[in-house]
Amino acid sequence: MFSVIRRIVQRRSVYLVELKPDACIRVPTACEALEIRPVEWSNVNRVSDVRSSQLAHGFRQQLTAGWLGVYAFHHNALVGHFWAQPSGPTRRRIWGGVDFGPNEVVLAWGWVSPDHRGKGIFQSMIAELTKRVRQRYPGQRIIADVPIDPRASLTAHRRIGFTCFGRLTYVTAARRLVHRRYESMNDAEHDQPNVDME
Amino acid sequence: MTSLTRTERFAFVNALIEDRFEGHRPDGRLIEPQIDQLLRFNPGRAAPESPSLSIDGVGIVDPHFDFALDKIRGHHALRPWPGGAPMAIAITHDVDLFDGLSYFGLRAAGWAASTARALLRAQAVRAAEIVRRGLQWTRWWFANHDPVADISHWQALEAEHGVRSTFFFLALQKALSKEGRLYRVDDPRVKQTLRSLRDGGWEIGLHAARYESGDALGLERQRVRLENAAGCRVSSIRYHYLTAQFPQAWQHMVDAGFTVSSNVGFHPPHQGFKTGTSWPYRPLAHRGRALYEMPMALMDLAHGPARPRLADFFDHLITQVKRVGGLLVINFHTNYRADIDAPGVHAQFVDILGKIKRRAQAGDAAVLTLRDAEAHVRRSRDDDA
Numbered sequence: 315m316f317s318v319i320r321r322i323v324q325r326r327s328v329y330l331v332e333l334k335p336d337a338c339i340r341v342p343t344a345c346e347a348l349e350i351r352p353v354e355w356s357n358v359n360r361v362s363d364v365r366s367s368q369l370a371h372g373f374r375q376q377l378t379a380g381w382l383g384v385y386a387f388h389h390n391a392l393v394g395h396f397w398a399q400p401s402g403p404t405r406r407r408i409w410g411g412v413d414f415g416p417n418e419v420v421l422a423w424g425w426v427s428p429d430h431r432g433k434g435i436f437q438s439m440i441a442e443l444t445k446r447v448r449q450r451y452p453g454q455r456i457i458a459d460v461p462i463d464p465r466a467s468l469t470a471h472r473r474i475g476f477t478c479f480g481r482l483t484y485v486t487a488a489r490r491l492v493h494r495r496y497e498s499m500n501d502a503e504h505d506q507p508n509v510d511m512e
Numbered sequence: 513m514t515s516l517t518r519t520e521r522f523a524f525v526n527a528l529i530e531d532r533f534e535g536h537r538p539d540g541r542l543i544e545p546q547i548d549q550l551l552r553f554n555p556g557r558a559a560p561e562s563p564s565l566s567i568d569g570v571g572i573v574d575p576h577f578d579f580a581l582d583k584i585r586g587h588h589a590l591r592p593w594p595g596g597a598p599m600a601i602a603i604t605h606d607v608d609l610f611d612g613l614s615y616f617g618l619r620a621a622g623w624a625a626s627t628a629r630a631l632l633r634a635q636a637v638r639a640a641e642i643v644r645r646g647l648q649w650t651r652w653w654f655a656n657h658d659p660v661a662d663i664s665h666w667q668a669l670e671a672e673h674g675v676r677s678t679f680f681f682l683a684l685q686k687a688l689s690k691e692g693r694l695y696r697v698d699d700p701r702v703k704q705t706l707r708s709l710r711d712g713g714w715e716i717g718l719h720a721a722r723y724e725s726g727d728a729l730g731l732e733r734q735r736v737r738l739e740n741a742a743g744c745r746v747s748s749i750r751y752h753y754l755t756a757q758f759p760q761a762w763q764h765m766v767d768a769g770f771t772v773s774s775n776v777g778f779h780p781p782h783q784g785f786k787t788g789t790s791w792p793y794r795p796l797a798h799r800g801r802a803l804y805e806m807p808m809a810l811m812d813l814a815h816g817p818a819r820p821r822l823a824d825f826f827d828h829l830i831t832q833v834k835r836v837g838g839l840l841v842i843n844f845h846t847n848y849r850a851d852i853d854a855p856g857v858h859a860q861f862v863d864i865l866g867k868i869k870r871r872a873q874a875g876d877a878a879v880l881t882l883r884d885a886e887a888h889v890r891r892s893r894d895d896d897a
Contacts, residue, residue: 355671355712374664378708 326411327483328459329468329499331476335453339444340475342437345388350442353383353395360385360392364427373397376423382450384443386426386435394426396439398447398456411484411491412459419447421458424467437470444474477501520798521547527797530893532581534591542584549577550787550795553758557779564784565828568817572828573784578791578836590837591892597878600839601830601868602806602885603670603677604774606719606750609847610695610702611661616653618693620646648852659850663705666846667712669862673869675879678774679709679846680719680750683738691721691752697741706742715881717748718770722755728767735768748772748882750808750843754779762795766803772882774841777808781818783825785809790838792889804886809833810842812861814854823860826867834876839885 333339344350351357358377362370376383376397386394399408399422401415414420421443426435447456458476460467468478478501485493516524525540525547563571593600612619623646630639652658663679670677683697695702709716718738724730731749739746749770751761756775765773773795776786785807792804809829813819826842833840844861848854871877880888 355667356674357672359668359672370668371662371664374662374668378664378667378704380708 323485323487324410325483325485326409327462327481328412329462329478330412330480330482331458331460331468331471331478333444333456333474333476335448335455337475337477339441339448340473341441342434342473344438345433345435347389348433348435348438349387349390350384350438351387352446353377353385353397357385358383361395364392365425373423382443382446383423384439384446386439388430388435392427393430394435394439395423396421396425396436396443397423398443400447400451400454407491409459410486410489411494412482414457417451417454419451419454419456421456431466436467437473440470440474440476472501516551516798523798523800524551524794527794528791530896531793531889532590532791533585533588534892534896535589538585538588543581546577546580546584550789550793551759552787560778560782560784560786563782567821567824569781570816570818570821570825571778571782571784572825573778573782573786573788574832575785575788575790575836575838577785577788578838582836591889592837593839593878594880594884594888595875595878597872597875598837599830599834599876600878600880600885600888601871602774602839602841602880602882603675603865603868604717604750604808604841604843604882605666605677605679605846606752606843607663607679607681607846608694608719608752609660610699610705611658612649612847612850613653613656613658613661614695615688615693616649618688619649623649645852660847661701662849663709663846665849667709667714669865670714671712673865674872675865675868676713676715676881678715678717678748678881678883680717680748681706681738681742682719682721682752683734683741684721685737690723697737703741706738710742710744715748715883716742716744716746717750717772717774717882718746720749720751720756722752725751725755725764728764731764731768731770735770746770747886748774750774759795762803762805763801766796766801771802772804772806772886774806774808774882776805777811777841777843780811780813781816783810783818784829790833790836790840792839792885802890804889806839806841806882806885808841808843810840812844812848812854812857814848814857819854820856820860822857823863826864830867830871830877839880841882 358373359370361373381397381399383397385392398419401418403416405415407413408420444456458471460471478499480499481497483495521544525544529537560571560573564574565572623642627639627642682694684694687696718735735746747770749765778786792806795805796803810825812822830840848857872879
């Protein structure tokens with residue numbers, strides 16, 4: 315009974331981070347044998363090697379819709395993915411409660427294989443993806459919603475140059491937004507990120 | 513039969529020679545007597561009169577016109593295809609359906625009616641097949657899974673094989689009409705797909721509707737609707753159900769702004785070269801019109817003895833086309849991806865795609881969209897002039 319309720323009613327708390335159009339992207343030192351490649355029609359299905367064909371189908375729809383994506387390959391095996399969704403001229407909502415746009419880009423679907431975490435792969439993907447977004451959509455703010463806990467994702471974004479601007483808590487029931495609380499935040503309210511690059 | 517004056521016949525022959533041969537060319541007087549087979553049209557669904565071979569009752573017609581020219585041409589060189597390839601392949605797809613789940617109640621009613629009809633005719637096997645299809649689609653409907661509504665699958669598949677193709681889309685104003693349960697060209701999902709194809713390097717052509725294609729105005733209206741949805745020029749055309757009536761349909765196509773027709777082909781189950789040639793040719797050259805006809809030689813189908821032999825037909829046809837240096841145009845419907853509707857057809861397409869990739873990598877064939885094939889022939893001709 316409770317598991318059914320948990321599936322229908324979901325609560326999510328995230329930090330909202332932004333990379334302003336004029337902010338510098340701090341490129342991390344890439345780990346050995348790591349390649350970050352754009353997702354294209356010729357490689358989009360590679361994600362089914364490590365995740366699922368259903369996800370490959372979803373990613374193909376994202377490519378059709380004009381999203382930008384990157385895959386991380388380590389010794390030619392896919393170990394991570396990250397996507398950027400442009401809002402276009404309208405306001406949009408992702409994950410049921412995170413609003414963005416008009417003329418903004420949100421980062422989403424970030425993932426690193428559990429066996430390859432802690433090697434800076436996530437940061438490398440963020441850096442490459444944001445560079446591509448800047449090339450395609452110059453002058454647009456890039457935002458992301460990152461989990462409050464654990465802090466690894468927030469740390470990775472801040473190391474690249476993202477700054478925190480808010481905290482969002484929202485509740486959905488049967489995928490409909492029923493409650494939303496947003497607090498504006500100053501990036502200085504967080505611990506200073508460790509920006510020393512390896 | 514189309515009768516041309518002697519002057520017109522030689523204008524047609526000269527265009528044919530220009531398109532096919534480079535440099536020094538054969539004497540047109542040797543070729544002129546052969547051209548009648550390019551200008552003779554049997555009714556749409558007629559079986560081949562003299563198939564080159566028959567496999568399981570399916571007639572296959574080889575490019576015998578090209579063989580006849582080969583005997584005449586002597587030392588004259590055929591035009592090579594891009595990259596110096598000795599032949600070319602054009603993969604095309606008719607997009608008859610955009611999805612399998614819309615107006616599902618209507619589909620279900622259709623299956624019920626077909627099952628009842630089959631039972632009344634004592635066709636128990638056919639009835640069972642329809643019931644099986646209906647049940648599978650119903651399971652998919654509950655799961656919101658639609659294997660037909662996935663052009664992205666074809667894009668990824670072809671990109672993985674290093675090729676691009678031509679997709680023929682309908683340009684209807686209504687999804688439900690006397691044309692059938694089809695799709696609107698301005699459906700946001702269709703528009704997004706069209707633009708994705710355009711941006712990814714695929715060609716978009718018009719799949720001309722049955723009831724709006726009787727004249728140039730109808731074709732032009734459809735072309736404009738499709739261009740508006742796709743955001744790009746549309747220059748190739750294939751009629752839905754191959755209903756083009758020759759030779760007048762070519763004039764309609766020219767007047768409506770098309771430059772490539774791929775309409776000369778057999779209705780299933782028969783395969784091969786309906787007018788005996790695999791080369792693009794200008795059917796209205798005698799009137800100074802630049803429309804190219806690029807005959808379709810292989811088309812998939814959902815039923816019948818030809819269905820499991822498509823890969824075999826491909827193997828045969830590509831050997832013939834390589835002999836004469838022509839263009840092999842193949843057609844696989846996107847809705848036949850669902851195996852329940854056309855068992856084994858998609859697997860054969862994947863097999864054929866692998867063969868095409870190997871030939872292309874070996875320099876044995878250039879893989880082109882119809883638009884690329886047209887551009888290549890025009891460019892080669894202009895370079896010679």
